[in-house]
Amino acid sequence: MVLALLVGAAAGVGAIVFRWLIRTFTLLFTGGTDYAGAGRVANPHVPWLGPYFVLFTPVVAGLLYGPLVQRFAPEARGHGVPEVMYAVARRGGRIAPRVAAVKSLASALCIGGGGSVGREGPIVQIGSALGSTLGRLVRVAEDRMRVLVACGAAGGIAATFNAPLAGVFFAMELILRDFTAEAFGMVVLSSVTASVIGRAAFGDTPFLQPPAFHVQHLSEYLLFAVLGVIAGAVGVAFSRILYLVEDACDFLWRGPEWARPAVGGLFLGALLLALPQMYGVGYPVLENAVNGKYAIGFLIVLLVGKIAATSLTIGIGGSGGVFAPSLFMGAMLGAAFGAAAHDLLPGVTGPVGAYGLIGMGAVFAGAARAPITAVIILFELTGEYSIILPLMAAIVLATLVGRALAHDTIYTLKLKRRGIDLDRPAPAAAFEGTTVRDVMEPVPRILPAGMPLAEAAAVLAASPHGVLPVVADNGAYLGVVTARRVAETLSDAAHDDANVTSVSHLPKPVTPDMDLAEALSALVAAEGAGLPVLDASGAYLEGWISHQAVLTALHRRHGDS
Template identity: 40%
Template sequence: MSLRLKRAILRSRKKSFHFLNLVTLSEERTLMMLAVVVGLASGISAFIFKHMIDGVYHFCCSAEPSSSLSSGHWFRVFLPAIGGLLGGLVIYFFAKEAKGHGVPEAIYALRRRGGRGRPRVVLVKSVASAFTIGTGGSAGTEGPIIQIGAAVGSSIGQLFNVSPAYLKTLAAAGAAGGMAAVFNAPIAAVIFAMEVLLREFTTQAFSMVVFSSVIASVTSHILLGDNTFLPSPAFGIQHPAELGLYFILGIIAAPLASIFSKTLFFAEGFTDRFKKIPDPIKAMIGGLIVGVIGLFLPQILGAGYFEVTDILSPGGGATTWGMLLLFSLVIGKIICTSITLGSGGSGGILMPSLFIGAMMGSLYGQFAHTIFPNIAPAGAYALVGMGLIFSVVANAPVTAIVMMFEITQDYRIILPLMFSVTITMIMARQMGEVGIYARVLLARGVKLDGGEAHDPVMTMTASEVMVKNIEIVSQNMTVERLAQIIDESHHTGFPVINGQGELVGMVTYVEIHKAYQDRVDLQKTLIEKIMRSDLPLSDPEDVLVDVVRRMQESETDRIAVVEPDNPKRLVGLITRADIMSAYRASP
């Protein structure tokens, strides 16, 4: 090869290398571009989600004889039940992780699954929440859109095969983008993602969350218009002595928020006890109860946006609604939101928290006006009350303060709000209140404050403990042959499969012993006649504490681990012996 040809090849390689440097972005630039894409996708998802809820709502309005979902007509009784059933069916058959508030599920995915989520959650959560909220279920939109946004960010991150650490950040960025788009509050969305979801601060994570939040907010402005989420007149402090009234309001808000948090958590645990009732039926029953209550208090139906707007408007509900009605709405909203979400409905707690806070503040403001006529209007106390309840329920005081400013565009309320939130959070800490998100997650083995538990049952997942090489038996095998296998094996039970290799049940020495006591013909009786078909199941990513709880509730010593998308596809088996081995192997 000539010297001239070698030099030409070398120059060509240098040019190619330079070209690749131009088109191959650095890791940081790539992540920022992905954050922009996540923000754009979250903004569009929020737009579609909002219109889905509006579509269901307007369809119900056109179907109802009185043409008004807040009319208190008898037709209202059945709509939340129908919405709960439809939403429950969608969740049950397509993505069970879409059940619940949305925020705890998003945090769980960040903590336990490295930010990984199935793309189908975006659609399933949107549809289920639209059915729940659009038909009058007492829930908000922020929880679903946060989970939807997190699923969008996770899906995009998985598509580009980013590292686990960055995948979590993209999921949080998507959640922030969704919240920013719905509430027109990009700053509060960023703070919420850092304060509640990630609970850590790094420059890169902050930058990605900001990028996503800003792009989502701009996208929302283009698609939905530049509107304040909760327009309100300017409120402020008429006299410095009014801080004393806000001090008392802060003290009152803490126990009320704690009652809401505990009631909601109790409702979720209570409905979980009824294992034999399918989840969609639970959601339908819950919707029916809410519909009955809504017949007498129609204001508690739905998210409560219009009622809160009326409370904040000049001459609105803060001054015209009676104290008895305001008190009834506080209690009714706590009960109906707890029933809606506790029974399996899909929705968030932010808007119900704002509703409860607005009614509480209005009630307090009206009472204060009877003693001090020259103080700020009752609407000012309603506005502060909204931030107080949410700060305790979500355990996010900074988010609450910033969000109330952004969604109202009223800076004058910041001073009394900051003062009252501080008092409320001190009171809540003294009461041991940790917020609903922390309660739900702690029950699933995720500890938000003070690090995570070192108990392996609280931290390990089913995939880390399960046995993959499983001995199985056919449903067409005789009981006599099964008894022989158990005698020859060190196992005392086996998963049962059909001719297609699908999991159909579980059989142990307990069923054999019962068959022997019942004097059945062991030579002719097949396993399918004695096996347990209502066996408990687990996903590979389920935390081990949930696995143990299911085993205890089902009174069994083993649980089958199946694919999330196919509960008949067996991937592993966990026994009590496997769990004890995990204990012994833990440091």
């Protein structure tokens, strides 16, 4: 509970700093707080350039964040959420501490310099990195580490959007992908803490101020259903176009990766010159659409423009989220649909803004396949309960359409393209009825807590596992040390006098009575080729499990059959 509160507080402060960075860089690059809503105007810092300064802002921003990302944290490139999902599912929640700092600067520079991306992906990655860093500092087990990562993600969303419930369900539905009472409680604590800090800084008002809304006629629900179906298809189309553009950029680019955002920024700048409403996140434009200030034709132009601008920003190596762009697209689609329906059926349809709000949630649901998060976040962003029934209907239909058109979501597709399938079932059937006790090996050579790293390096070099346990003088288990971590630490001369305790970590605990399938999942996620088997108290070693032991058990079972 204490750790969840600390992570929530850190995520809340991180959200404040991140939003300040975006505002500062936007002021620096454009001379205003939000260029998207200002129209094609000149920058007061360089008035002689007129509106043509937007041709160069993405280039300058790319020259700054491109080398930063390439040198210090390549995982900070892109929209961030898939990297957090992968860390939770496959790496025991381990995220490098530097990701928080690099992601903050890179995304703020990208958005402030005109990148047409959102701030939710960066703040999720920032909060998750803070949670992972705190977990490693206090050396929690991997299952708790995953929960702390989710706490950071929830806190970031809650503080940024003043949406504590949405933060919770975003973390549970997309990051953890597992609803347990303990994890839910910890994530709620973190989200509430971050939200309190965020409200102290940003105020306690809904993110959007929609017009009054009520359903004019029961037949209007048919229009909401149609909008949900169309929005689901648009969400899938956005995710496909996003990665098609990224593939095209990969194919065309032949230079160093650090220069890619700057060179690609020329094309992004040309798009911003033609359509300045695409600059940055674009919330003022979204609000104008919801309030019915744009004609149908221009709404369609903004929808297509946002798909192109966001895809190009990510494709050239930009850093930012896709959640806010999907809300933007939904607002344009919904407002255009509502305006057209109002022209055709004026006696049936309600305000255009209601369709815009429902379209926001439906497009996100179609792209991300997260219906609970979509419903909750639209309700919290607007504070408008009257739209909840049509919103739920449209979001469920959008989710079903998205599932029918594509197996992967906008987040999991990025991982699938790397050969990582988070939905792959665990190989439980092959080991049914087998426990760790049946296959565990004797404990390998142990490393005493005070052993210098130089000595440990020699022992690890002779070990077949690349990982060995660390124990205290009384034989109590303290964690494991991998050859990789020792090598990385020794490469820095400032740590030559360190000992094994300083680089040890606690993988997910494995006990003798655990099912072998569950232990294999922990083994796959761990560093090295082995894991300690602990007694019921988790304080002492009882054995060792390795990939070779699991393979032997599988071979024996197949041989017996």
